[in-house]
Amino acid sequence: MSDIPTTHPRYLSLLWRERIVAGVEGGITSLHGLIAHGRGEAYDYLIGECTCSFAQQALEAAAAMLVQAKFPVLSVNGNAAALVPNELVQLAQILDAPLEVNIFHASEVREKAIADQLYSHGASNILMPTDQAQLDFIDSNRRFVHPDGIKRADVVFVPLEDGDRCQALRGMGKEVVTVDLNPLSRTARQASITIVDNLVRAMPCLIKEVESLRGQCSKLSPIIEAYDNCQILVAAEQAMRNSG
Numbered sequence: 439m440s441d442i443p444t445t446h447p448r449y450l451s452l453l454w455r456e457r458i459v460a461g462v463e464g465g466i467t468s469l470h471g472l473i474a475h476g477r478g479e480a481y482d483y484l485i486g487e488c489t490c491s492f493a494q495q496a497l498e499a500a501a502a503m504l505v506q507a508k509f510p511v512l513s514v515n516g517n518a519a520a521l522v523p524n525e526l527v528q529l530a531q532i533l534d535a536p537l538e539v540n541i542f543h544a545s546e547v548r549e550k551a552i553a554d555q556l557y558s559h560g561a562s563n564i565l566m567p568t569d570q571a572q573l574d575f576i577d578s579n580r581r582f583v584h585p586d587g588i589k590r591a592d593v594v595f596v597p598l599e600d601g602d603r604c605q606a607l608r609g610m611g612k613e614v615v616t617v618d619l620n621p622l623s624r625t626a627r628q629a630s631i632t633i634v635d636n637l638v639r640a641m642p643c644l645i646k647e648v649e650s651l652r653g654q655c656s657k658l659s660p661i662i663e664a665y666d667n668c669q670i671l672v673a674a675e676q677a678m679r680n681s682g
């Protein structure tokens with residue numbers, strides 16, 4: 439890590455950049471991941487780099503959906519593995535859900551590096567892509583999944599999607615929870631629940647929500663039914679348009 443003083447006004451943002459750069463250097467994140475991260479930074483700036491009320495509402499609904507799921511799976515790509523490995527492992531443990539490596543830019547070496555990163559942060563159950571199970575409605579590398587993971591999941595957590603797979607998963611009747619700073623993206627619009635927040639801020643909040651909703655079964659369905667993803671996206675877009 440480079441020498442960023444903690445007093446720097448953009449300390450956190452610079453620290454997260456460092457994590458992505460370290461991800462590229464460690465073979466976890468693709469070069470394209472740097473571009474995706476920069477795009478995310480721009481949107482984050484527009485929402486004031488904080489977890490807004492539209493994200494809070496989505497976080498509660500996402501937690502309810504993940505807790506209620508019969509077979510939730512957490513999908514991990516190169517950006518998520520570099521930014522929030524601890525939190526992904528923690529969320530998987532709390533939900534008793536598998537982590538599944540699934541990347542857009544095909545590379546077996548990077549898939550292994552992502553799994554190693556998660557193992558080194560305490561993961562015990564990591565599923566890898568296979569050619570024994572494929573998703574329908576999709577041609578990219580993301581179609582290769584694990585038969586005991588994304589293929590049979592009822593709810594899939596897919597942070598920082600590139601857009602093609604969300605539609606495919608929805609077409610297969612699965613619920614999708616995403617974290618995406620761009621409320622206009624195809625993923626944001628097609629997901630069941632879109633948390634418009636930085637993944638780094640959203641993950642600890644999601645873990646907290648899941649912990650507080652576990653054991654409160656009667657609350658889950660009402661929270662999910664009351665949630666309207668379109669309204670949330672309109673609120674997020676409005677906040678960005680009004681910023682500054």
Ligand code: PTJ
Pocket residue numbers: 467468470471472473474475476477478479481515516517521540541542543544598599600601617618619620623635636637638
């Ligand atoms: O590891 P791979 O091969 O699966 O590739 C992963 C990336 C992220 C490179 C790939 O999925 C991709 O190209 O994604 P896109 O199409 O750039 O979309 C990523 C979305 O995530 C964009 O809408 C960004 O605004 C958003 N985003 C970027 N960084 C963050 C973010 N959203 C939340 N938190 C972030 N830190």
